[in-house]
Amino acid sequence: MANIKDVARVAGVSIATVSRVINGNHKVGDACRARVQKVIKELGYRPNSNAQALVSKTKSTIGLVTPKLAMTFFGTLAAGVEKTAREQHYKLLMANSMYETQSELDAINSLRDHNCQAIVLHSEYSDEKTLIKLAEEIPGLVLVNRYIPAIAHRCVWLDNIAGAACATQMLLDRQHRDFAVITSIYQNRDPGARLQGIRQTLAAANITLPEHAIEESTANIEGGMQAVAALLARNVRFTALLAYNDLMAVGAIHALFAAGLRIPEDVSVVGFDDLIVARACRPQLTTMHYPVEAMASYAAELAIALSSQGASQKTSLKDSPNDNLQLNQHRSGAELRTHLFLSTLIERDSVASR
């Protein structure tokens, strides 16, 4: 592979000139520039990005750490980051954490070794302290789908409470009074917040959600089936079922159908996430749309902006083209603002009025 010296030699100029032509910043004579560009094309020269990164101590690479790419949700997350990366001519470096705290840290460190300064992290199990420390060390670190007050301006997250409340309210409006909930065994964060949204909305309508109408299981299709089986086994009566996510909702639909119940005639089911499975099941699932892809794109933009600020360049985060974006009331310092997205109700065929 030709290098900068070859180009310089063939074009009869110095390597500095070639460098200038490549980077376009400085002024180069027209004739000279044309000649260099011609040679670059002829030789098929492409700058060595390792050398560039080494000397300029900055690299247009964005890193993404995610639990498990094979899951639709995370694949979509990755797609969002990739979109921004492509638009801003960044490279995307990926690492799966496989849901393990240690490999999550390993992944982050390996990204840092490659001095990638913008990092989008979906962390589920690392504790806040670790993440805060990390955020201090890495100016371009942004968390998706998690909120940590101390680093609020580095968090791009979803209002799970509002989302769950929205779904619940819709069901109330449809005259449902008997609710059941199937939720994930990880009662921290998301599941907890969604449950809270449900509870407070019901409470406002003077309905208490009995403990026995809540069943925990794994957050997948099988979990949904098991949870509903358990609910049915102990004779819980409900006309409305709120599932932690679409996967569980789909499992629930299978289990309800197996038990001879009709959906939505006998029981209405609502999911969360709006994955493709929501459109695959029958009846198609009414669910809360989780704008993962938009959030991920935004998170990537934020990470890039922060990382270049951190490198004391004055790049400012351009306004996101995304309409779902909610800003805090404090618009002053970037430090005082977090990045909260809202989910929206997608009505399909799994909900009926009582």
Place this chain on the structure above:
Amino acid sequence: MANIKDVARVAGVSIATVSRVINGNHKVGDACRARVQKVIKELGYRPNSNAQALVSKTKSTIGLVTPKLAMTFFGTLAAGVEKTAREQHYKLLMANSMYETQSELDAINSLRDHNCQAIVLHSEYSDEKTLIKLAEEIPGLVLVNRYIPAIAHRCVWLDNIAGAACATQMLLDRQHRDFAVITSIYQNRDPGARLQGIRQTLAAANITLPEHAIEESTANIEGGMQAVAALLARNVRFTALLAYNDLMAVGAIHALFAAGLRIPEDVSVVGFDDLIVARACRPQLTTMHYPVEAMASYAAELAIALSSQGASQKTSLKDSPNDNLQLNQHRSGAELRTHLFLSTLIERDSVASR
């Protein structure tokens, strides 16, 4: 961030010694080694991978170019590559091609700039000539899901004909005689091969598939719905429906159900891929399992092995742990062998006997 000089200074040794300790290749005195390692730990030193890559002209990075990460199939593909990358301590550099030939090439070139020598490419639209040329230039390039005879040993692909034949035969064994097929509008490669598998299996049973029982559409849920609607509209009679993939099959199920047909009682439906949607729909879909993740892992192993061979190191591709792996009859030269995987039938609830 501490660099190698800092470590050398603090440990009271030369940078060469630190380098030796890091790489472990050369001999270093025990006392000396221990001291250096202690300092490395204290300073939290991590070698700059750009500098390493620059000087050693080799980088443990594997690149993946894929059309669209947000699609389950490609997310799973990426997960497979990532698995190998993690196991072999490689970094994963990703780029979406967005189904465009030019961005596919751009993506590959950008990977090469980062001198990543192992590349896994899922190419749908580039022509064979381009790919062959690319393969000549990049020793570590491997194609997934595509077969090009001239570079057979660099292709990791699926026997689509056999897969479709298997599904068809199963239907024949269940006494079905009236077939319909919904296929993708891209009649090249995969759809063509699957159609061929169907046709030849039916032919062997003395059944001809009438042209009007074949409907083309887009390879997604909507496409499946449209295709079935078209079939029904022109009164095609069939008891067995073969869909190009799971997405189309799911759409078909929706459309059939909407038309008052029962599945599998009135019509049996078979998909292809075994994505999660196959388990989400009702009835759960009988389909051909496409071992994407295993294939992708394998492709990544192959790419790494080839790239280091290309760098004239004598790393040999270890036998794949994967049972689906089929080798050519020529086990001699690696050049004489391709990497063909087989799909397997997953029986669920969308098929009944006549």
Place this chain on the structure above:
DNA sequence: CTGAAAGCGCTAACAT
């Protein structure tokens, strides 16, 4: 076994 020194390919002062 360890150190000195020469680059890897490039950018960015500093000269001219």
Place this chain on the structure above:
DNA sequence: ATGTTAGCGCTTTCAG
């Protein structure tokens, strides 16, 4: 406007 030159952080001869 263009050339000269000093590194970026590391690996790898080559000496000792």
